[in-house]
Amino acid sequence: MPNSLRPSSRAAASSARSASLADVAALAGVSTGTVSRAMSKPEMISEATRVRVMEAADRLGYVVNGAARALAMRRTKTIGAVVPRFGSSSFPAMIQALEATLAEQGYTLLLSAPEGRREKEPDILRAMLERGVDAVALLGTDQPPAVLSMLAAHRTPYVQMWAPPGSGSDAVGFDEHAAGAQVVAHLAALGHKRIGFVGGRSKDSERARHRFEGLALALARHDMALDERAIIETEYGFAEGFTAMQEILGRRTPVTAMVFGTDYLAAGALAALDQGGIAVPQALSVASFNDNDFAAYLHPPLTTVRLPIREIGEAAGRLLLARLGGEHFEPPPMHVELIVRRSTGPA
Structure with a gap:
């Protein structure tokens, strides 16, 4: 295997069109199978080879054909989230934790933050399902009937975040x-x-x-x-x-x-x-x-x-990943804690 990235006529030709998997393989001096593994299962190859392939991909501006991969895997590796009233709230921290948890397994979060009008949510969910999201994260258990009907009809896993105790196996929240x-x-x-x-x-x-x-x-x-x-x-x-x-x-x-x-x-x-x-x-x-x-x-x-704002996001992500993997996940207990500072004193 070569010790440095070497240009090839095939790689040079890629400048006039979108770079392909074969172009990356030629520039990195590896097989197309190695490039594919570096992109989808990096744990199967050495770190040196992975770095070599990624350097070649970066040099060529190569991006995996997501549509083709989704068709082959029957997965888009995308999770939808519908979170109204996203502005002055604690929801950004929760969504950041959700996104980070999903990203660990290669999933991308598609977020919609409507301005508090629940009647919009069925249309938002429909658009997400049309894009082929693999699962959906919702805020709370007070969902429009049309939302739950669509999820059931498409057999789409979902989680309800910031839910009260006893809300079911697809809910994560606190008391x-x-x-x-x-x-x-x-x-x-x-x-x-x-x-x-x-x-x-x-x-x-x-x-x-x-x-x-x-x-x-x-x-x-x-x-x-x-x-x-x-x-x-x-x-x-x-x-x-x-x-x-x-x-x-x-x-x-x-x-x-x-x-x-x-x-x-x-x-x-x-x-x-x-x-x-x-x-x-x-x-x-x-x-x-x-x-x-x-x-x-x-x-x-x-x-x-x-x-437990971040904990809700993390647990919601793990629950969705478990559902997608056909596994069981029991969200951990969520605790609250009073933090006493100087804004309270004797009556």
Whole structure:
């Protein structure tokens, strides 16, 4: 086998057309079978040979014919994901973990992030299935009937991410009620009795509904009250949290603590409180959910429940890979943890 890449008339000719497998083999001085293995099963050849083949492919700009390979394998090595409300949320971290897990096995993620309109999802899924995706990742269990019907008709494996416990073998998630219980127990220990809440729109979001339910149930157990004048449902975002907090301050409610559905909302609220001259936590405690990267760097640092966001993405990827491989995978238990920082204090 040659020690360096050597040009050939065949390789030179490839400059006038798309490079082929044979062109790569000629430039690398190996067989076409070796090139094929380097691309699809690199563990079957030596590292030196693999590097040699990939250098030749890079020099020629060679790209595997995905359509031909998909036809031969009856797989496109592509996974579809439909994740509404992708912007100011924790979903990017979850999807990044999902994509990284799938990439380990050579799969590509095809993501659609519609702007929250559930009626669009059947059309989005139909387009993905027409592209031949091998499996699909969905957000939550509150799916339009047409979505589940299409998946069943095409016998397409799927996973429901951020799902409540007991949602079935195709679901991965955690207990929102347990998350709410940890926040309330912390505030109860600090002597708080009247609480306000700003969260997502419960009619549009399964996750917002479960989060509010968990909080309400925990408050009832601790004989604490939600002040109706300090409850606002809105979109998730910094600006929305700022506006909601300003509105609640204007109502002059007697709450001593505010809980927010996400760190994005809480960050906006902290800015509104600072602008209004309200000391946190001396005059009002603030707590939240998610533990996004920025939570520890807010002023003051935010008390929040750390949710298993990346773990959901990783487990969802492993579940789909297991389904595609005809194997069984049991998602591990997902735990939540309250991270106490300086935004909460005694009532």
